[in-house]
Amino acid sequence: MTEAKRNPNATGVNFDKSIRFSFDGKTYSGYEGDTLASALLANNVKLIGRSFKYHRPRGVISAGSEEPNAIVELGSGARLEPNTRATMIDLFDGLQASSQNRWPSLKFDISSVNNLFSKFLVAGFYYKTFMWPAKAWMFYESIIRKAAGLGKATREFDPDRYDRVNAFCDVLVVGAGPAGISAALALAEQGKKVIIADEHSRLGGMARFDPEQTQWLDEQLQKLDQLDDVIVMPATTVFGAYDDGAYGAVEQLRNSNNFSPRLRYWRITAAKAVYATGALERPLVFGNNDLPGVMLAYALKAYVNYYGVIPGQNITIFANNDSVYSLAKDLDQLECNVTIVDSRAEHELAEKVRQLGVQVYCNAMVIDARGWQRVEKVVIQQQGLEFDQSCDILAMSGGWTPTLHLQSHRGSKPSFDDELVTLNLSTLKTDYSITIGSAAGIWLHQDCIRSGEMAADDESAEALTSNSNRTEALWYVPQSNYKQVVDYQNDVALPDIQLAEREGFRSVEHTKRYTTLGMATDQGKTANVNALAILAEARGCSMQEVGTTTFRPPYTPVAIGAFTGRSVGYHFTPVRRTGIHHWHELNGGIMLNVGQWQRPHYYPMSPTETLGQAYVREMKHVRSKVGIVDVSTLGKICIQGPDAGELVNRVYLNRFDTLKVGKVRYGVMLREDGFVYDDGTTTRIAENEYLMTTTTANAASVMLFLEYLTQIVWPELKVHVFSVTDQWAGIALAGPDSRKVLEQVVDQADVSNEALPFMGYLQTTIGGVDARIYRISFSGELAYEVNVPADYGESVWQYFLDKGREFDLKPYGTESMGALRIEKGHVVGAELDGRTTVQDIGFGKMLENCKKPIFIGQHYARREAFDDTDRPQLVGLVATDKTKAFKNGAQLLAQAEITLTPVDSLGHVTSMTYSPELDENLALAFIVGGLERWRDKTVYAHYPVRDQVVEARVVSPHFLDPQGERLHG
């Protein structure tokens, strides 16, 4: 295939620098400044893609982001990018592109037979069939899914990086055409900080394509360049407008195959926005208006004047407005044969170009385009006469539509302007934005510039809005014999819209959803207005009455990677490490995610030791000797002030006003709806200072709740709360030898049973480091919890191990810590799942005894439903067969077999362990009626998803040392 003729005067390409690229495996060359679309046209490649449904051959119709047809797969392997608009890809060396949605090849696509059946594949056909037999849908669906979709996406992980950046300015100018540029310059002159962004890599908008404006544009761009307070952002699409001056923008950084970061996502905050977003040319709806070689008139102008590609010699222009006449002049000068088919009556402009030798048919229409995979001729109708005209390019212009997406994101509704024959905004100004240039229905170059200058003075340019581009409505050509496409990419044709209306889908939203109009990757940028008009006609109502659908962000599709920036992979969310983390890692601790925290799960003795073996070994060690576990992740809240005690007393269910300085107490916290919220210990550090601990999971929410109480509910309390979770490392020391170890590590203090009894507290030093020692026990053994400043966590931990060596002190992990507490029947998150009451967990007495006038949950903790004996209550389970272990999440039934479902479960297993001490398999569970109904009875813990059942005896949940002799020892 020969190359197309090129225009040596083109301003947008550098003919000295050629670039090689490939399309569908074939190598071509283009020039620096080309887009993939212009380079393909220059190589005479007109067939670039296939349509979605009927696989009709398609070529480039635009020179911008609205392109519905020329979408390709870019790159390959992990860098494959489907559905990329050829009109928006700046050519780079080694660019690889291929056509999509075709098989086996673009030229011979088997699925193009769909076109023959298009009569049956009308809008909504799938709602009416594929229903029999009922089970067959999954089969039909698999075929439909394969046929649907456009490009292929890679399943490989993306090797490229993305950036996320914030920017702030006084004014954000969106669009750098004549209006936007003049607004930015005028604003800068007033000393405003301006960001001007344009989706194209080169600024100028439509002015780029007009040789008469080249000089003006160069001058303005130079001026912009010299201004420090104007940030110019080419290749940056402002894709969405959000609340309070927040805008999303994405900057395209690709200029090679592996440029990284590939995209940069900007969160721009602007006090004001100037929307200079331009206008989009509309296609005309005639037969075969989608043949390759049919394109928008402005696009032809862009290719000829800017990219220097003259894609045909015999050019027909079909239009209903004035804007195409300058194109005819440009083409004439390039010695093309030009014919204009104008649907309007004779007018002066037509006469003028005739004098140049251009053929103009007025009162005429192109009814069909014809040709095999590219336009070869058109059928023209003028005053009842039909005749053919051969051509290799058909340019069309159905008028212009202002681009109003960003305004629409914030709720502005455009309305139809009969005079301008287009959608337009009724008010160009809002509190936060002003719309100028062609986006405001202002067509002339000078007026656009003026509107930009006015915007700098916050003046709206309604007066400049005029029908200076005379347009007469022509929404479709009724005489056509072939398919008249309205929405190119989704293959929505004229009869589809008419059918939708006939079937009652008359609301514009129904029409959209029923026909899929405007739902392709271009969001119907070229289709919407024509479709609204066709619908209005079918309904017999005005365009105003039809209304519009809502534009949704993003303006053009944005890669998901851009939104996520570097917050991917391991950096998805921050990792919280305790002060002792490093030691665990160095010493073989297996770490486990607990929310954002990482905690040591267990410490295997050898590479082959399993979790099951390790935790039992660690349990035995604690019960027989002594161990330490990192408990730094517990929430720690410091409460200070004269009313600190009062606050603590109100927050917990049980009494805290009687707690003495230097003492610790276990507390249960309710929610206002009466269910158990959290539990933990609180220590009275000093007269007016308490340290509250929470569970790891609820640390943040309890803190927030206390802030709510102190700032909103009880602001009169003289108390202050702040989180010290991260300030203290926590080490729990447990086991019969724990006091001996403690004696070794404390610098001076007396830690005897008398000096530091159970639930006592001591402030001292360990190895010279400030330490707080609480005599509390989670394991049921003689135990202590030690807090030291977080930065000393690791060294104090090591100090413990060194000093405790003679007592065989060993670390233990969270698995054995959890198992030790199960033996004691202590509840944790698995039991306190937000649905349990104090009665359910056996603390009903605590509520009965509570006489406090004010406490959280005071009203709803005592309600009839909570005393219902059919509520599941905490019990212990012992496996009848010692060798059978329970599983968490097993459901309890009274029978061994599940014969019939549905069957009501009696309860469930929350926590299980093997107890080396008792040599039994144990579990904590909730069961309807609790111990009272089930003590010593047999139940079955069913785990049907693994087809397992464990027979069990119901016992008290306090399996070990129920009198607590060990911890008091």
Place this chain on the structure above:
Amino acid sequence: MRYSGFNLIKNALSGHKNWQPAWRDPEPKSDYDVLIIGGGGHGLATAYYLARNHGITNVAVLEKGYLGGGNVGRNTTIVRSNYMLKANAHFYEHSLKLWEGLSQDLNYNVMFSQRGVLNLAHTPGQMDAYARRANAMRLNGIDAELLDREQTRQFIPMLDYSENARFPIAGGLLQPRGGTARHDAVAWGFARGADLRGVDMIQNCEVTGFLRDGNTIQGVETTRGTIRAKKIGLAVAGNTTTLTEKLGMRLPIESHVLQAFVTEGLKPFIDTVVTFGAGHFYISQSDKGGLVLGGDLDYYNSYAQRGNLPTVEHVLECGMAMLPSLSRIRILRHWGGVMDMSMDGSPIITKTSIKGLYLNCGWCYGGFKATPASGWVFAHTIANDQPHEYNAAFTLDRFEKGYLIDERGAGPVPKAH
């Protein structure tokens, strides 16, 4: 005209000129037996089942905009019954069973695709919680499978099983019978079915006030005139309190915006529904090829049907953490729906203290999958003036009495459900 392949071909040959409207566009009458306010999925389903199950056909559905314009047309189309608590489990399973025959019952292809719904777990604790739920589902007669890491990898190998994952996948809860449906078709199918049975669908008809005689409802004032009825059912999701305010009722409901996303159309990419377990994200692929993504609320009361960037970023970060190959796929559109978040995350389908007024709300995220069953039991409640066994627990007084149905255990904080 019945929909079938045969009729499609027949009509194609006559240029599709003979199709009848899927529903009439009647003027409202002055009087009906039952008015359903809200022409969304639940309202239309209620009207359909009133006619189909109870023979009550002198019914009008009043819709302020266009049929199916609310959440039924802007959700992420997931259908499942993987609930743990008994009341929810029975209700949603009833719904799932209705889904399984819905296309045939409605003679309208709602494209119910039982491609499976997989919830990922990332910690042992989460696996335990899923085990509890899966076992409960089995006892309730609902299909459920608990997958370990390897089984999950075999089921869907494209997720992030690498060392680099911040929250490695531990396994998942799979409901094979769950899946997706074509959301608009559900609204249209119910509307057409109700219309064929004589129900009037009145669009562009906004209710502006209520007529009552003491404690008895008598009708409504609308933008298209006064319409009287003995019984009125409210099925207006996020706008419920806007209407009940007019009656002086306050509800345990907050309206929040939930965003949804669709990507550009792609050839088959993901064949099941997957939800992330270490953040809020779910994904499926529509039959047309777009990936449909969703996440969590924007976390503030809103009626705006649009959200903001912080949530967009958060949702997509979760998506990338689960499925890193999303990176180069592009978001085509994102929008918001208004969720009627209840105080325990479960719905309210009940009669009220006002005689003849019935309430259907509190759907949180879960409204779409509930559509058939919601219509079924709401129609029953209206027809019999007492609840069906499957909505007996979904009362308004359960909050005060303490019979909460709190699947997440999050307490009386609407945004937390």
Place this chain on the structure above:
Amino acid sequence: MKIKCPYCGVRDQGEFSYEGDATIKRPQTDDADAWREYVYSRNNPRGPHKELWSHIAGCRAWIVVERNTLTHEVYNSYLPGENKDD
């Protein structure tokens, strides 16, 4: 959205946590209706709404924000008790 924290100035919504209806008041008696209103009932207007936000990633002040739920426009924000209407 942007919210003005009385202590820290105008900040992005990402720094704040929404905490719901600002008009509910914890009852001082055991009145069942009052408790139901406090724990389970909420103002849920389509339009201006008085609500609590916590400046959770900032100074951690709880503030009252007057905001429109339909347009997301923030009218006003202040510390609890600072507004005469409260």
